[in-house]
Amino acid sequence: xxxxxxxxxxxxxxxxxxxxxxxxxxxxxxxxxxxxxxxxxxxxxxxxxxxxxxxxxxxxxxxxxxxxxxxxxxxxxxxxxxxxxxxxxxxxxxxxxxxxxxxxxxxxxxxxxxxxxxxxxxxxxxxxxxxxxxxxxxxxxxxxxxxxx
Numbered sequence: 001x002x003x004x005x006x007x008x009x010x011x012x013x014x015x016x017x018x019x020x021x022x023x024x025x026x027x028x029x030x031x032x033x034x035x036x037x038x039x040x041x042x043x044x045x046x047x048x049x050x051x052x053x054x055x056x057x058x059x060x061x062x063x064x065x066x067x068x069x070x071x072x073x074x075x076x077x078x079x080x081x082x083x084x085x086x087x088x089x090x091x092x093x094x095x096x097x098x099x100x101x102x103x104x105x106x107x108x109x110x111x112x113x114x115x116x117x118x119x120x121x122x123x124x125x126x127x128x129x130x131x132x133x134x135x136x137x138x139x140x141x142x143x144x145x146x147x148x149x
Contacts, residue, residue: 054147057083061140069131076136077120096122107143115139 057079064075084106094102100121103112111117116139119132
């Protein structure tokens with residue numbers, strides 16, 4: 001019979017079973033999740049900082065909805081003055097037809113010179129029998145939705 005040391009020399013060393021890849025898959029999934037979360041947070045921060053003028057104008061417009069009709073129209077006009085003042089300070093000093101024409105040019109519409117927006121011109125300072133604030137609210141929302149600042 002062979003010597004025990006010869007038999008032991010013929011044995012192969014023990015090896016661990018091959019890895020099934022679970023650890024690598026979990027690590028890659030974790031890295032992918034972190035990358036996706038970072039991108040999502042970055043997108044949300046970018047989106048929040050984007051268009052601050054439009055967001056502020058829409059907030060002011062929403063706050064005006066709770067006011068009585070005469071105050072609502074005044075609040076809408078103030079929101080327009082503030083918005084236009086932020087975009088171009090010289091425009092905010094205009095009045096009457098010139099103001100309405102500049103609003104039309106700024107928003108690329110004719111709603112101010114020929115439509116309901118005429119209420120923001122000289123008509124703003126005269127008594128009104130009707131209440132255009134609801135219609136103006138919808139018009140302003142549409143126009144503000146197109147604003148890219």
